[in-house]
Amino acid sequence: MIVGVPRETAAQERRVALTPADVARLRGSDVRVRVQQGAGWRADFTDRAYVEAGATLVAHRREVFADADVIAWVKPPVYDLDAMPLHPGQSLLGFQDPVHREARIRSLEARGVHSVAFERISAEHTAAQPDPLSAMSMIAGDVAYRTGRALLPARVQARPIRTLVIGCGRAGLAAIAAAVQCGDERPTAIGIRAEQRESAIACGAAHFLMSPTPRAIVGHLTADDPELIICAAGHRGNQAPILLDDSALNALTAGTVVVDLTAKAGGNCIATVANSTVRLPTGITIAHRSNYPADRPHAASRAYGAATATEILRLAQDLNQPASPAPHR
Known part of the structure; x- marks a missing residue:
């Protein structure tokens, strides 16, 4: 060969x-x-x-x-x-x-x-040798979290921040771990399978929500008021579900940063633009890059x-x- x-x-x-x-x-x-x-x-x-x-x-x-x-x-x-x-x-x-x-x-x-x-390719490999997507997702989740944190106002960066992580695959779990390493408040995590709860908590999540609808997410945003949201929910090679719709964006406080890792599959956020950082009239920043792991080549x-x-x-x-x-x- x-x-x-x-x-x-x-x-x-x-x-x-x-x-x-x-x-x-x-x-x-x-x-x-x-x-x-x-x-x-x-x-x-x-x-x-x-x-x-x-x-x-x-x-x-x-x-x-x-x-x-x-x-x-x-x-x-x-x-x-x-x-x-x-x-x-x-x-x-x-x-x-x-x-x-x-x-x-x-x-x-x-x-x-x-x-x-x-x-x-299915995630059938071991932790010691993950499949290619999983290997890159672990790096992407960490880099995306730190990138999103850097987009927050300086006065917010100076203290522990509140984070919501949507999706508990490799990228989401890496983002949770990055929050802990940065000394931030333990994030709330959203997943689709009961077994993800244990993984999310082990990585440092304070709470785990099971498969909420976009409407339920709006309720959580209103109650918890996160300052940084990491979107990493998707099924391999398929269209990503819209989980942050217009109602969710309207529930966010000005200055909130959303980092959407799923834009190449359509995005979890309705306002995500692939490979762009956009600022909405409401003061919300939404960021995506398709090659976060390239920061650590x-x-x-x-x-x-x-x-x-x-x-x-x-x-x-x-x-x-x-x-x-x-x-x-």
């Missing part, structure tokens, strides 16, 4: 799909890796380190795609994939933005090019690369059976 790693082109993206350590791991399983020059430099991985790990360096992205069985990326490239030497049986492995790119993924599938969406690349290498080895095992590469999930 040949794996190609192109240089990332998405705005402000500093991660790389595989690190030199991942290349060495794959080479130990007879997987050849082709890396575009400079692919890892923004995450502090040098071209020399990739060569020493056993990778082949190439100058142009077309050389990365040529005759590769798998292309591993972090985010879909901004250039036209049709300009690349795609071929039937090839797999594009990484985040695919399946909600917004569904038509594009289907058109590639019709040509025999399979998109393996990390957004839809080295650590994020190590976590992402380890999970990606695991998925590549699964594909290699399927190919050796023999079988077709994994379909779009």
